[in-house]
Amino acid sequence: MMFSQDQRRQFERDGFFVVAGFFTPTEVAVMQDEIERFKREGLLRNVSTDGDGTTQSSRKRNLQLCPTSPHSPRFRALPFADKVVSAVSELIGDPALLRLDQVFLKPGGDGAGTAWHQDNAYFKVKDPMKGVAMWIAVHDATIANGTMHMIPGMQYVELEHSRDMNSDHHIRCYPDESNQVPCEIAAGGVVFFAYGTPHCTKGNSTDKDRAGLAYHFFHADYPPQGTASDSTPHLTGSEANGGTQEYGEDQRGSWNTFVAEFVTDLADAT
Numbered sequence: 001m002m003f004s005q006d007q008r009r010q011f012e013r014d015g016f017f018v019v020a021g022f023f024t025p026t027e028v029a030v031m032q033d034e035i036e037r038f039k040r041e042g043l044l045r046n047v048s049t050d051g052d053g054t055t056q057s058s059r060k061r062n063l064q065l066c067p068t069s070p071h072s073p074r075f076r077a078l079p080f081a082d083k084v085v086s087a088v089s090e091l092i093g094d095p096a097l098l099r100l101d102q103v104f105l106k107p108g109g110d111g112a113g114t115a116w117h118q119d120n121a122y123f124k125v126k127d128p129m130k131g132v133a134m135w136i137a138v139h140d141a142t143i144a145n146g147t148m149h150m151i152p153g154m155q156y157v158e159l160e161h162s163r164d165m166n167s168d169h170h171i172r173c174y175p176d177e178s179n180q181v182p183c184e185i186a187a188g189g190v191v192f193f194a195y196g197t198p199h200c201t202k203g204n205s206t207d208k209d210r211a212g213l214a215y216h217f218f219h220a221d222y223p224p225q226g227t228a229s230d231s232t233p234h235l236t237g238s239e240a241n242g243g244t245q246e247y248g249e250d251q252r253g254s255w256n257t258f259v260a261e262f263v264t265d266l267a268d269a270t
């Protein structure tokens with residue numbers, strides 16, 4: 001077992017738990033390097049709007065790339081890393097599939113948060129504990145830079161969602177925020193949370209960028225509504241083939257290779 005009994009109990013009870021240091025500092029460096037490339041190449045899009053749901057904001061930025069996998073061999077490979085596969089399998093059971101991968105970057109100064117929502121308002125799986133998200137803190141995530149906030153124990157409560165008029169495509173809900181929990185985590189830490197758990201991020205009031213890399217997984221018996229089967233690789237179970245069918249090559253082991261190559265390149269450059 002990868003997680004302690006306490007962690008599994010917290011997941012069942014609260015709908016989320018935090019794992020410090022799930023990724024090593026070297027893995028974090030690879031992620032940060034990739035995000036810097038996204039910035040250089042203009043791959044991140046500002047989804048913040050000025051209150052009308054359509055006009056891109058020039059005052060605040062919530063930068064997103066969704067999905068990342070077509071643009072990033074590294075982020076395509078990451079969910080097939082052994083520890084990720086084991087974690088997901090332990091939380092939702094087998095067969096487990098990957099639904100989505102995306103990056104949210106809140107730039108220093110004008111970085112805007114992502115409003116309260118339950119992922120299941122998008123995915124609509126029959127049991128909100130049979131879908132799990134892994135949100136990776138790519139930079140240290142603090143209250144000041146608007147880290148992930150969660151509301152415990154609400155994962156089975158279906159909240160009403162409407163369009164978030166401060167975003168060009170997101171939806172949002174308005175939960176009772178009185179017992180919200182800010183998840184302050186050093187880079188490389190992860191929040192695992194159920195599709196039903198209400199969560200949000202807040203604005204970044206620091207002068208440094210903060211990014212989160214999010215993956216969404218589900219159990220085969222609980223498919224998200226409208227999911228095309230050719231875009232959801234099996235991570236575990238008899239049909240698991242490392243995303244060969246979806247991505248044209250087996251991703252298993254590739255994340256570790258990318259990390260090793262990064263270390264070698266860094267050593268060569270110094």
Ligand SMILES: O=C(O)CCC(=O)C(=O)O
Nearest residue numbers: 104113114119201212214
């Ligand atoms: O990082 C963020 O701003 C929000 C992430 C999120 O809401 C999610 O992964 O569902």
